[in-house]
Structures are given as C-alpha cells and as structure tokens.
Amino acid sequence: MPMPATYRHASREFSAYLEDAKDRMSLISDNSAYTATDAVFQVFRKRLTVDQGLVFADQLPCVLRAIFVAGWHPQDPPLPFADRETLTREVQEVRKDHNLTPDNAISAVAWAVRRYVRQVDFDRVLHDISPEAVAYWHATEDYPGQLSQRIV
DSSP states (O other): OOOHHHHHTTHHHHHHHHHHHHHHHHHOOHHHHHHHHHHHHHHHHTSHHHHHHHHHHHTTTEEEEEEEETTTTTTTTTOOOHHHHHHHHHHHTTGGOOOOOOOOHHHHHHHHHHSOOOOHHHHHHHHHHHHHHHTOOOOSSSSSTTTTSSSO
C-alpha cells in the first residue's frame, strides 16, 4: 500500500489549512489560527464518546488529527451540546490569555477543515454522531465549489 498523501504532504497540507483558517477568521498569525482550531476541536471533543471521537478524528488530515486528540481526557463523560453562542464563548475561553478567536471561529474552522477532508465521509460520520454534530460542523460557501478539496 502506498503511503497516504496526508502523511507524505503533512507540512504542506497543514500550512495550507492554516492559511485558509487565518483568511476565514481574519487572523494574522499561524499561532492564532492554531489556537482557534485547537479550541474548536476541544469544545467539540468534549461532547463525544471515545468511539465517536476516534471515528471523527480518522476523517481528519494527519496534523489536524493529532491536534484533535492531543490532551484529550477520554475518561470524562461527554457534555451535552449547547447553542452556537454558548459553544463559541466556550471556544474563546480555551487558553483565554492567548486566544484571539473571533465569533465566527466554529464556522470558519469548519469551512477550512472541510477543504481537507473527504466530505462525503466526514458528513456521514457527523450524521452518525448526532444532528448537533452536523450543525456544529456546518460551513457556508461563498460560491459554488469553494469547499472542494485543496490538497489531494
């Protein structure tokens, strides 16, 4: 079996993802985009069982997958989903002193992530988790085809 492209091109893929995330959130640094991404992942992850989290993580490119599982305490019981505003505030509270995450962070990260996943599989996994998971990862397009895979 050949090496998966996500491993062979991990740095290039992650750099491209960070550019998309920064642009979507009007951030100026990779550090800010990383912090927002990590926070969006942490808030989502807190609402999943271990099995759900691992199935979800398996849909992500390798660096994003590593960020998603880093620091996870899987013994904690899943929290219920809340409304978007509450979830956004929770995202903004992660590493609060170093967090410049804007109000559109969840949808912006969702948009950027979707450019690096196989969307049909990503959507199937979200659908299997819950309607709230589908809503959390909803991303709007500004024009048709915008969410096509960027690194293949």
